[in-house]
Amino acid sequence: MEHVFQHLPPDLDLKAELFRYLMIECFETLLKLIRSDVTRNLEERARSEIAHVLAQSSIAETGSESIFKIAAKEDEAWHENAFEKFYAISMSPSEVFQKLTRPPCTQEINTNVINKYMNSLGFLSDIAMNELRYSESSKSFSKHLTKAERFLQNRNAGDKTKNLKTIENIRSEAARSYSVNLPLVDKLFDKGIIDSSYRKVLITKAQVSRKQFAAALGTDEDFTKRVTETFEANLVNHLQSMDQVERRRVLIRAADAVARSRLNQLDQDAKATYLTTDAFEKPNSLRFNEALKAYHPEFNRFMQQPTDSKALARAYMDTAFYTSPFNPQSEKYLGFNVVKKELIFKLDRKLYEIENVFYEHMPKMGDFFEHILKNDVNSGASYLTSVNLSSKKAQVPFGKIHSWYLVSRVLTEQQSAKAAK
Secondary structure (H helix, E strand, O other): OHHHHOOOOOOOOHHHHHHHHHHHHHHHHHHHHHHHHHHHHHHHHHHHHHHHHHHHHOOHHHOOOOHHHHHHOOOHHHHHHHHHHHHOOOOOHHHHHHHHOOOOOHHHHHHHHHHHOHHHOOOOOHHHHHHHHOOOOHHHHHHHHHHHHHHHHOOOOOOHHHHHHHHHHHHHHHOOOOOOOHHHHHHHHHOOOOOHHHHHHHHHHHHHOHHHHHHHHOOHHHHHHHHHHHHHHHHHHHHHHOOHHHHHHHHHHHHHHHHHHHHHHHHHHHHHHHOOOHHHHOOOOOOHHHHHHOOOOOOOHHHHOOOOHHHHHHHHHHHHHHHOOOOOOOOOOOOHHHHHHHHHHHHHHHHHHHHHHHHHHOHHHHHHHHHHHHHOOOOOOOOOOOOOHHHOOOOOOOOOOOOHHHHHHHHHHHHHHHHHO
16 A cells, blocks of 8 residues: 555545555455455466367367467567576577677686586585586686695595596696687587587587588577477477376466466456545545456456467466476487377378379279278288279378378387387
8 A cells, every 4th residue: 555655645634544544454354355266266267278278289180389389479589588498598599509609708618517527526515516617717717626636635535546537637628728619519418409419510510610610500590490499399398298297287387377467467456446545535435346346257357358378378388397397318208199199190191192192193002002001901911903993082081091000000119119128
């Protein structure tokens, strides 16, 4: 109420002002009881709406957009923000490109070297490790490294020589100079922003010349397109790899966020009617009945309107980034169901195209092809040549070929092969 009091005239009757203040306080206590029921209803509605958006976006056959595409539609800023949240990196793809073309700062070099030798630095405390990792100057880094060296020299452990060699290697690598930001290349790989083959190309070309590195990197647009495609693929993989418990937790938390947002809007609508300067200055201006209507769906159009699918998708995505962070080292492969849907759709399309070519140019071969697919004839079984070819149409409707059993075989064989390894 402070902002209301600031705009009240100083000569108001104190008793009348106090009475109205207490009336408003009592009304807001009543609102707390009402808001709890409204909150539950809003949460249930938001869960249902988000579940609907998720269901629609997961049906490949309908041509629906992914949940991410819905959230990022016509909003480049949100897309870049999602990239930063997903990878926990404070740069957009374009900013990453610009930074790659410049030499790294001292701290980037130090951090990269320490991360590289992390598994060999078990003799250091966490504090000593972080002092090295986050050293902003070569002088500071060398000071902490010397401190670690002295610590080792005063020990009689059997791995003393090995650890001193590690310190020597770290000192040598930290002293290297770079014409381009190769430490950032390693960081991008560690975060899953680029794959191992692209990392290898960039490092190899940088060792030849800055010009060849720039050629391998491509233009800003080329690089942005490349990492954005990887980002979207990683994101789909990540969302699909979450188990049912994780998905349910993300959905509930996202729905709670949507409900809170809608409830805040209802609160603002209500306060605009009862928490005004008129409520303290004019008679019959405590419009409590009108304020209550803000929380009733029959009187508030805002409550009647369904939540925008983009807002729902964004709430889900933002919650997923926070609740289940991406970790490329422990990330599971794309879920079996996702692979199945994509392969079925692509295979059916390809078989449809091939079969129509057969029917047009080689009718008998087309018949043979269809018989194998639809009847699952065992390998080596004879084909009945007495089929009436004249009854065949020149076109086969897309989607009529039953290719799922083929996909099942392929996937089953792949899973068995992985298990054997």
